[in-house]
Amino acid sequence: DTGVSQDPRHKITKRGQNVTFRCDPISEHNRLYWYRQTLGQGPEFLTYFQNEAQLEKSRLLSDRFSAERPKGSFSTLEIQRTEQGDSAMYLCASSLGWEQGANYGYTFGSGTRLTVV
Amino acid sequence: QKEVEQNSGPLSVPEGAIASLNCTYSDRGSQSFFWYRQYSGKSPELIMSIYSNGDKEDGRFTAQLNKASQYVSLLIRDSQPSDSATYLCAVNMGYSTLTFGKGTMLLVSP
Numbered sequence: 001d002t003g004v005s006q007d008p009r010h011k012i013t014k015r016g017q018n019v020t021f022r023c024d025p026i027s028e029h030n031r032l033y034w035y036r037q038t039l040g041q042g043p044e045f046l047t048y049f050q051n052e053a054q055l056e057k058s059r060l061l062s063d064r065f066s067a068e069r070p071k072g073s074f075s076t077l078e079i080q081r082t083e084q085g086d087s088a089m090y091l092c093a094s095s096l097g098w099e100q101g102a103n104y105g106y107t108f109g110s111g112t113r114l115t116v117v
Numbered sequence: 118q119k120e121v122e123q124n125s126g127p128l129s130v131p132e133g134a135i136a137s138l139n140c141t142y143s144d145r146g147s148q149s150f151f152w153y154r155q156y157s158g159k160s161p162e163l164i165m166s167i168y169s170n171g172d173k174e175d176g177r178f179t180a181q182l183n184k185a186s187q188y189v190s191l192l193i194r195d196s197q198p199s200d201s202a203t204y205l206c207a208v209n210m211g212y213s214t215l216t217f218g219k220g221t222m223l224l225v226s227p
Contacts, residue, residue, distance in 0.1 A: 008207050012122040031213075032216065035217075040125070041219055041220075042205050042207075042217035042219045043161065043205070044217075045214050045216070048213055048214055049210045055213060056213055056214060089160075090159075091160055103151075105151045105153075105163040105207075105215075106163065106215065107163065108162070110159070110160050111160045114121050
């Protein structure tokens with residue numbers, strides 16, 4: 001399977017606990033994105049990597065959220081001291097880069113559904 | 118704030134009809150536009166991209182772009198019950214990332 005892989009698919013955690021999610025992008029894609037989606041809303045941008053460099057982070061993103069892509073391949077998203085408001089689907093996507101003035105669309109993974117109780 | 122607006126729906130059409138989904142965006146400098154389909158409980162799936170004014174056809178899908186009006190639409194011909202899903206409009210409003218609308222739910226009745 002050469003798609004975007006996310007693990008775990010589901011995570012239930014108690015409020016205050018830390019959680020970490022993993023994303024493995026399509027191997028030839030140098031861009032990796034994290035989005036969050038709640039019911040009835042579109043995906044909301046969290047952060048973005050080009051290779052191992054984190055180039056952009058949403059201003060709405062709490063300091064409790066951190067992401068890494070240490071070798072430019074897989075990425076992790078960690079949420080510290082989880083709150084009930086963090087309950088959402090966390091989506092990872094990857095893409096090829098900019099070419100000829102046009103941006104490629106993303107390929108999304110299946111997502112990690114987080115429930116904070 | 119840069120925004121992408123969609124009617125949340127649901128848009129209900131009978132099987133075999135044409136479904137028309139619309140999207141407006143706030144950034145006049147936007148260059149790339151995408152339509153994603155999302156089934157309930159699943160992740161978004163890219164179905165169409167469009168970069169130039171006019172129409173782009175792919176099978177039963179046609180994307181239409183009017184940059185002057187900051188408007189992009191998706192037409193689905195011969196709608197099938199399997200087309201029932203939420204359709205997300207996504208716009209590249211800068212160099213790096215996509216901004217998504219809230220999506221329009223489409224219901225195709227047999």
